[in-house]
Amino acid sequence: MxxxxxxxxxxxxxxxxxxxxxxxxxxxxxxxxxxxxxxxxxxxxxxxxxxxxxxxxxxxxxxxxxxxxxxxxxxxNPSKGTWHAYQLFQAEGDAVSVNFTQFREQLKAHLKDVVRHVSVRTKKLEDGAVWIRIAWGDNFSKPNHLKPTYVVHYLQTSYVFVLNLMSKHKPFLYQALLLSTRHVSIKEAQLSSRSLTAMRDLLMRQYQQVFPTNQERTLKERNAPPSHPSIEKEHAECAERRHQMACEAFGDGVLPKLETAVYKLETKYRGNSNNTLNDKDELFRGVVMFSSSNLLESFRHCVSAGMAEGPVTPLLSSITQKGRNSFVITDKVPGAASQTPAHKA
Amino acid sequence: MATVKWPHFFHFSAPHSVVNTPAHRPDTRRSKSYGRSCVEPPSLFWQTPGHLTTLGHRIPTSRRAAKSHNITTKVDPEQVALLIKNEWKLSHVTPLYRFRHTQLKLYSKHLAAFIIAEKQQGVAVEVGVEAGFKVTFSAVLGIAETKEDAETVFIQVHSKPLFSADTPKAVWRGWLTCVNGDPEYLRSLPPDFVSLPLFCSSGPEYLTALVKSWFERTFDCSFGSLYLNSTMLNWLAALWTGCHPTSNIRYLKLAWNMPSQPPLDIAYTVNPQDAWELWNSIHTEDSTDDRINIEEVQLFMNGLEIHFFRHFKIYLSAGTLTKVSTALGSAHHDGKIKIGSSDYITTLLTLLTECALMKTPV
Structure with missing residues (x-):
């Protein structure tokens, strides 16, 4: 050695x-x-x-x-750093037929084309995940094995998960990924987490989905009829309604273990009607960061316990529906959606 | 009535105060406060149940707005530098019996000896090898604001390396202070007591415990953890935001904890200029004596919570405000603070002194 x-x-x-x-x-x-x-x-x-x-x-x-x-x-032990999700767009005709050997060879070849000293190692796991370890060098220096980039991709899906990528290497990785997966464009998916599994489950919908039609029945089965059918009934109905709203937004089962969500607020001030700030055109800027050991479960509990008002605001339910945990929120302008997708600068 | 855990010194301090202090009104209250025992004649305290402390009913509903002043003109800048950028754990302390600012050198020796002795308990040591610790007490002159405030005392514990010629390394720091303490209360103390109600410490827990225990034995005082309730944190948020035009606060960051399963942490960082504009729309500045009312503080915090609610529909009031921070400083409800800028140190310490005095049984 x-x-x-x-x-x-x-x-x-x-x-x-x-x-x-x-x-x-x-x-x-x-x-x-x-x-x-x-x-x-x-x-x-x-x-x-x-x-x-x-x-x-x-x-x-x-x-x-x-x-x-x-x-x-x-x-x-994939939870050793913060993973970032990227999404591939516009698959070409032959994208579905890319197999592991092809992908590996192409990726290596394309990376070596642009970076003279690069060391690439790949491994395909039983669940279909392709793990790629890239140690970057440049024209004059050998690959730096102390700070490798890790990439995880499931073939034939449009998601790529990346750990430890320096921005100067980003264009090289983008290009190699596009060419080897046969896609036209790639973008950050505004989702990041320490838990690779949570991100994968969220994006690939590998968790218990919401089936509103089944909700009512299961809820009735779970909740025993109230013993005093007067005030208690009303309480129970409220609680049930809250629980239902919570489940409609986040599902009923085990949720992907996401730890954080970030919202950049670029909206006008919305406070009490008598505040003069309401009339101003200027934005009331701020950043809200939610964190929990299981964020989606915390949200669901907040709604069902009455700490949040239902129905769940689209801002929160977008996490599961859009598979993102980073948002920029702007005010609704006529003819546009209230939430515009975030683009990290 | 629950038994009040009051240290042993009552037995000698009470007669002392009777002999030496003239029996004017504040003294009556003193003897009441330190003499909750059966030998004491019934006093005002017993006639007004529920009126537990003389300070309790004086929680201020308005304060002077934070004013920047360059504290380094009256305090040694090197000493000021020691106070900022460190995270301090807060405690409240009852008045110190026979504490003298002129004896700091002696205290340094005694505390060092105490720490070494406690560390070596049960350990066989080689005679003559002075392992361990050096302690320095110093007075930080100029932090005190009124003539009733006792001067701040700063303590450093250095560990002395056994063999190397290195300079001793500071392993623990702490200070006792009183800034704008309630003058009536401070005047009512018997002559042998010095009130430095706020204790800030930074360093290993066992040293904090040893220092506290030495103080308790030497000055017959008692320490307790100081937590900052949400009202105090609200005050700080408003006071600091009000400073923005003169000193850039860079951000106003508020943190809440929601009691959900699992617990949810929410951090809301507001743009400093926008936060100030909200504050400015609530607080009307009168030119003579710029005071802030508690109603304004509450309106300001409500304003932020409503704006948050309009977006996320989460009731922040169901959770606990845990932390407030700006570039000027930060305060955590579990009693940890950071001082970011020395220019506003007086405002912060006034508030914390008040919190500490409120915890002191009177």
């Missing part, structure tokens, strides 16, 4: 918590089971690393193999 391979291995091992080391090395599948058992996972990291390096040298492992370890760890 050369100096660089050791440095990267050290970096990767440091990132992995002690209790996950064994699983990560097993998933990597580059050491024999005897070698894996001979390692003491309770050792301090520096000592463990020494022993690990000697095993790697026995097996003549190289930098390439070390990057595979990092990739295996990220695949098992």
């Amino acid at each position: 050369d100096e660089q391979a050791r440095a990267i291995l050290q970096r990767v091992i440091r990132k992995i918590p002690n209790k996950k080391l064994q699983t990560a090395l097993r998933a990597w599948d580059h050491l024999s089971s005897e070698q894996l058992e001979s390692l003491d996972y309770a050792q301090p990291k520096w000592l463990f690393l020494e022993n690990l390096i000697s095993r790697c040298e026995e097996n003549r492992l190289s930098l390439k193999d070390v990057t595979k370890l990092e990739m295996a760890y990220y695949i098992d």
